[in-house]
Amino acid sequence: MKVSFLMPTQVFLEENAVEKQAALLQTYGRKAMLVTGKSSAKRSGAYDEIVTVLQEEGLSFVLFDKVENNPSLETVLAGAALAKESGVDFVIGIGGGSPLDAAKAIAVLAVNDLDTEELLNNTFTHALPIIAVPTTAGTGSEVTPYSVLVKKDIETKISFGNEWTFPKLALIDPKYTEAVPIKTILFTAVDAFTHSFEGYLSKRATPLSDALAMSAMEVFGQCLPALRNNEFSSELREKLMYVSLIGGIVITHTGVTSVHGMGYCYTYYQGIPHGQANAFLLRSYLDYVKEYQKEKIQRAMNSMGFFEIEDFLSQIEYLIGRPRELTTEEIATYTVKTMIQARSLANTAGDVTEEVVASLWAKTNPVSSI
Structure with missing residues (x-):
């Protein structure tokens, strides 16, 4: 029998997970990028709670809310450009699988000069820390290294991911699904x-x-x-x-x-x-x-x-x-x-x-x- 197992994400599945684990956010830096879709993060209540705890912990943030359903390479490149320009230390993905997957790609592209093929072939050895706050109960992206993106030139979705794209922290609160x-x-x-x-x-x-x-x-x-x-x-x-x-x-x-x-x-x-x-x-x-x-x-x-x-x-x-x-x-x-x-x-x-x-x-x- 041969079994290998790696699960580097710190997971909290509990009521009011964001509020209870707020102090952990300081572990990852002083400025965050919040990666969301156009409305789901705010509708769920997760966005407001994250903003509140960031402010209470004395942390600043920048918002990237351009993630579409089935995020494209073009979208995450735009997010990474904003992350570089803003000098963020870590990335918080809030939403369903799309914002979480986009957050992973942005975390990589923000600190690596990669072309598309290099990204998809996992030729990187560092990324910004990623925190995942899921608002749907489906993808499990909060504990996987995978980022699934639309590649328009081949008309399908392609995934990438390695040990650097595991979220460092997953804050899972079932109440966020009430708006779904x-x-x-x-x-x-x-x-x-x-x-x-x-x-x-x-x-x-x-x-x-x-x-x-x-x-x-x-x-x-x-x-x-x-x-x-x-x-x-x-x-x-x-x-x-x-x-x-x-x-x-x-x-x-x-x-x-x-x-x-x-x-x-x-x-x-x-x-x-x-x-x-x-x-x-x-x-x-x-x-x-x-x-x-x-x-x-x-x-x-x-x-x-x-x-x-x-x-x-x-x-x-x-x-x-x-x-x-x-x-x-x-x-x-x-x-x-x-x-x-x-x-x-x-x-x-x-x-x-x-x-x-x-x-x-x-x-x-x-x-x-x-």
Whole structure:
């Protein structure tokens, strides 16, 4: 047995985490850059709380609030330019996965003269300290080194990250999700689940990552009835934040699989939110991977309270919906773009060739059972 494990992020998942851990902010310098989207950080209340504690601790800050859904390289370059100009010491990402991922890229580019390829190939050995304050329960970006960015010239999303892009500190408060729209809660919940599920079935899975993944999937199963009934209690929000957190730790060690690699096409070409895109691909993914991972899939289903895969898929599709039918041309384009995601395909059971990917895309269309 060989197990390696690295989790350098200091994590606090608790009520009023920002206020309770305010003194830690002084550890990282005297001036911060706050990286946010246009409105979600303020709507959640997280922005105001961060600003308050920075002021109380005698720290200054500059705001970069230009992060779009699915941040582009152009956006993070603009943020890095402002960070350099302002002389910030550390970066605080506030929001869902997009601001957190952008914060990581900005933290690297602010102190490194890199071209795009050097950034994406992880040819850097330092970055500004990163603090992550998530306002959704989905990406787990608060504990991963990964930054996922849109690369427009190849029409897809590309990730990078190494030990320097782990957040130093994650302040996780479930109350920040109270301002999140219902659909976003559902989409991000499924995103969080797929991290542990894909990690559990990844070729890079270990007994330790499996134990974490099973814990998260069990809690996700407990959340499903409430999600179905739109019962968004504080207990549910806390559980979803836990699932997101653990999912992030899992994929840090296992990577993701073809679900994520394929899902980027749905997001780039159709504007489908990331978590919903992942959900759309679960049926074809399970149809393929059950040949290689039958026993593990069954254990995962059982941990969530399901005996049959179809019962589980029906539950997910009730919450998320099903994708529209793809044209032959779309399948061909999406297949080519998916092959760019070599790392996620390599983590997937079996030998995921271009032919396999094309068949997986084709199988997103029929209304058939596994």
